[in-house]
Amino acid sequence: xxxxxxxxxxxxxxxxxxxxxxxxxxxxxxxxxxxxxxxxxxxxxxxxxxxxxxxxxxxxxxxxxxxxxxxxxxxxxxxxxxxxxxxxxxxxxxxxxxxxxxxxxxxxxxxxxxxxxxxxxxxxxxxxxxxxxxxxxxxxxxxxxxxxxxxxxxxxxxxxxxxxxxxxxxxxxxxxxxxxxxxxxxxxxxxxxxxxxxxxxxxxxxxxxxxxxxxxxxxxxxxxxxxxxxxxxxxxxxxxxxxxxxxxxxxxxxxxxxxxxxxxxxxxxxxxxxxxxxxxxxxxxxxxxxxxxxxxxxxxxxxxxxxxxxxxxxxxxxxxxxxxxxxxxxxxxxxxxxxxxxxxxxxxxxxxxxxxxxxxxxxxxxxxxxxxxxxxxxxxxxxxxxxxxxxxxxxxxxxxxxxxxxxxxxxxxxxxxxxxxxxxxxxxxxxxxxxxxxxxxxxxxxxxxxxxxxxxxxxxxxxxxxxxxxxxxxxxxxxxxxxxxxxxxxxxxxxxxxxxxxx
Numbered sequence: 001x002x003x004x005x006x007x008x009x010x011x012x013x014x015x016x017x018x019x020x021x022x023x024x025x026x027x028x029x030x031x032x033x034x035x036x037x038x039x040x041x042x043x044x045x046x047x048x049x050x051x052x053x054x055x056x057x058x059x060x061x062x063x064x065x066x067x068x069x070x071x072x073x074x075x076x077x078x079x080x081x082x083x084x085x086x087x088x089x090x091x092x093x094x095x096x097x098x099x100x101x102x103x104x105x106x107x108x109x110x111x112x113x114x115x116x117x118x119x120x121x122x123x124x125x126x127x128x129x130x131x132x133x134x135x136x137x138x139x140x141x142x143x144x145x146x147x148x149x150x151x152x153x154x155x156x157x158x159x160x161x162x163x164x165x166x167x168x169x170x171x172x173x174x175x176x177x178x179x180x181x182x183x184x185x186x187x188x189x190x191x192x193x194x195x196x197x198x199x200x201x202x203x204x205x206x207x208x209x210x211x212x213x214x215x216x217x218x219x220x221x222x223x224x225x226x227x228x229x230x231x232x233x234x235x236x237x238x239x240x241x242x243x244x245x246x247x248x249x250x251x252x253x254x255x256x257x258x259x260x261x262x263x264x265x266x267x268x269x270x271x272x273x274x275x276x277x278x279x280x281x282x283x284x285x286x287x288x289x290x291x292x293x294x295x296x297x298x299x300x301x302x303x304x305x306x307x308x309x310x311x312x313x314x315x316x317x318x319x320x321x322x323x324x325x326x327x328x329x330x331x332x333x334x335x336x337x338x339x340x341x342x343x344x345x346x347x348x349x350x351x352x353x354x355x356x357x358x359x360x361x362x363x364x365x366x367x368x369x370x371x372x373x374x375x376x377x378x379x380x381x382x383x384x385x386x387x388x389x390x391x392x393x394x395x396x397x398x399x400x401x402x403x404x405x406x407x408x409x410x411x412x413x414x415x416x417x418x419x420x421x422x423x424x425x426x427x428x429x430x431x432x433x434x435x436x437x438x439x440x441x442x443x444x445x446x447x448x449x450x451x452x453x454x455x456x457x458x459x460x461x462x463x464x465x466x467x468x469x470x471x472x473x474x475x476x477x478x479x480x481x482x483x484x485x486x487x488x489x490x491x492x493x494x495x496x497x498x499x500x501x502x503x
Contacts, residue, residue: 017034017111017112018034018035018064018066018071018096018109018110018111019032019033019034019035019109019110019111019112020032020033020034020035020040020042020050020064020107020108020109021033021107021108021109021110022050022052022105022106022107022108023105023106023107023108024052024053024054024104024105025104025105025106027053031050031052033050035064035066037049038065038066038067039063039064039065039066040063040064041060041062041063041076042057042060042061042062042063042064042102042107043057043058043059043060043061043062043076044057044058044059044061045059045060048060052103052105054102054103054104054105055103055104056079056080056103056104057078057080057102057103057104057105058076058077058078058079058080060076060078061075061076061078061082061102061103062074062075062076062078062082062100062102063076064094064109070093070094071093071094071096071109071111072091072092072093072094073089073091073092073094073098073100073109074090074091075089075090075091078102080102080103081102082100082101082102083100083101083102084098084099084100085098085099086099094109094111095111096109096110096111097109097110097111190243191208191209191212191241191243194238194240194241194242194243195208195209195238198238200237200238204237207233207237208234208237208238211230211231211233211234211237212230212231212234214230215227215228215230215231215234215247218230219247219250219251224251224254224255224258225251225255227247227251228248228251228252228255231244231247231248231251232248234247235248274307277307278304278307278308278311281300281301281303281304281307281314282300282301282304282313282314282317284300285297285298285300285301285304285314285317285321286317288300289317289320289321289324292324292328294321294322294324294325294328295325297317297318297321298318298321298322300317301314301315301317301318301321302314302318305318315380315384318380319380319381319384322380322381323381342378342379342382343373343377343378344370344373344377344378344379344382344383345379345382347366347369347370347373347378347382347386348366348370348378348382348385348386350362350366351363351366351367351370351386351389352389354366355389355393360393360396360397360431361430361431361432361433363389363393364390364393364394364431364433366386367386367387367389367390367393368390370382370383370386371383371386371387371390397431397433397434398434400431401427401430401431401434401437404423404426404427405423405427405436405437405440407423408420408423408424408427408437408440409440411423412440412444417444417447417448418448418481420440420444421441421444421445421448421483424437424438424440424441424444425441428441445482445483445486448481448482448483448486449482449486449487449488451481451482452478452481452482452486452488452489452492453488455474455475455477455478455481455488455492456474456475456478456488456491456492456495458474459471459472459474459475459478459492459495462474463499468499471499472496472499472500475492475493475495475496475499476492476496478492479492479493479496
């Protein structure tokens, strides 16, 4: 079913006649009730506006509300809810051709048009009355009675006069697109009705209408700032105008939307320019490397890092350039014996050897030492290499011990804390820097510590009642529960020794 907007009575000169139809399956009865008020409550209670004898309906099941020319449905916290056009809703706008299911009853909300006699517009002090209906085409022959009004408007201001003449002096048909069709204005209001409700003189009425049509023209042409300015003049002359308020708000929304779009476009263009500069500098740097111009390459890559400090391609380029520069420099024979590798280089060599032999614990420790030295002391090349090795070791060990960690987690869930702790200890024995294993083992130790604390208290209680055997049993249980580093392990062992001596 295609949704359609509810037509405005002010725009189309038609009455909107809402009708509620109900079909009760149990009795086959059909009810049709026109909605004559702004709110209709439907339910099985006698005080409801539309009472339906349906046990699955709540006393006050839902209500239909008219607001600003639009109709909506709202569930009144019913037991079984409502289904609107196949979807369960709490609150929704109605289209004018809707199927509502509540309980065992099917309702239809229908919005129909009916002709009526157009009301007489308020008479103006000067000249014939002007028809302000939006959806009517304005012709030169239909404006004969309003020339005097236009003449007064010309005196009010040259700008307004020029705009008015542009709209009214053309021999071709000029049709003003109704702003209400753009869903800016309230459906139950129109500019002619708002003007008719005032006591303004003919000059102000003509000025309001001229500025309104000028604002409408600018809005339809996309000149929202000019439309807002023209409508602000209307608002100053007609401060209670609902249409002017809505029109100005719509103009501001459009201005904000285009401003945000411009900002996003500007940011995108700047980012594209930034990336283009980085790519050009990287190409220039690698081109200098090909020419063996290592100083020029380093300068180009450094400019990239000034723009993007985390650009790995620039870091790699600098490392390659520095290494190539060192290899290309001739070493005097007398200086060969005095050249010593730096501390960062020595540690990096040891780290690489440990990593190659799968001694990840030693490699991790050496990488950590290089990182603690910092980039300046260790050297940029060795610092970056240690950082990559550090992350690589963590990734490898996580994958290596993943099955064991999963097994230990399952043991914890089944209450086998001691077996889980043994598994975590096995992981830490192979790689002591596994953070998750260390944290989980600490948590288990904390839990076992609490258990040992309770057992020790019970052992002291059994000793008080001279149940030495039970006391010893609980103390021995502590020794098999907690690790030797736990304080209650030492307490239990000392207490057990005293009890054996006393016996």
